[in-house]
Amino acid sequence: MALSRSARRWFGARLAGTVALALTVPLAHPGAAVAGTALGDGDVQIARTAQDYTYRTYQRHWSVVAVQPAATADWDLTLRDAAGSTLATSLYGLGRTDFVVVDSTAGHRPFGAYTAAVTTYTPGPYWVQQRTDTTTITLPPVTHSGTTGASDPDLTFSSLVDHDLITVADLWLTAGESFWAHTTTAASSLLLAGSDPADPTSFVQSRATVTARQHTEVIDGCTRYTAQRTGWHALIQIGDRAPSTHVPTQGTGYALHRIDPARPLSCPQREFPGPTP
DSSP states (O other), X not given: OBOOHHHHHHHHHHTTTOOOOOOOOOOOOTTOOOSSEEOOBTOEEEESSOEEEEEEOOSSSEEEEEEEEXXXXXXXXXXXXXXXXXXXXXXXXXXXXXXXXXXXXXXXXXXOEEEEEEEEEEXXXXXXXXXOSOEEOXXXXXOSSSBOSTTOTTEEEEXXXXXXXXEEEXXXXXXXXXXXXXXXXXXXXXXXXXXXXXOGGGXXXXXXXXXXXXXXXXXXXXXXXXXXXXXXXXXXEXXXXXXXXXXXXXXXXXXXXXXXXXXXXXXXTTTTTSOXX
């Protein structure tokens, strides 16, 4: 959902100091495939040929790697570990973001090296990005009914600037705990991933797996997310669009609000960015 003009002013202020990634990596010539290209945290690279991209996890957070095809292209993503074993594959269609998310929080996957293999289904340019330096989102306590607007202290935010393909943030939730995102369509681009400590196969998930496992409901003009287990979750935001750079920085965002136990079916930010009584 594009930000309104008033929300964009707030969003731009929040993004002040953000360093835009210059998408200056040249397009590879068709047929000039390059193997084992190093992919730094937050880097956005562009190519036209099948390539392997390598990176390492190094913090006790969730991380993610994504490929974004041009609108008329379709590239797929497979994540392998240091031994070459396939961990997950993402196979979305034309112009859609493929991603694989990894849970490296304490008690889950150890730190290690990964290879993200990008393969073609429909040729055309694509962009690739990985995020390992994950931020943490904390849902503020509920202090009053409704919200007063974008500056309300009961709100926090997930955001994706236009020069990024994907963001990922850690979010601690207990089993059964819920929160709101302020649109009815949030679940398609703001995804909640959780893993089961007893099931190592859940430590690595494709976009399709995250989508199938997240628990969301559209209620009162918003989307309600509910955790199925207690622990660190990943909140992943995607755009299903090519990256672009704007001055000042632009992007999309979601206002998030903890569920008020006294009003579990009432979304307190359904009129965001305006006030909601």
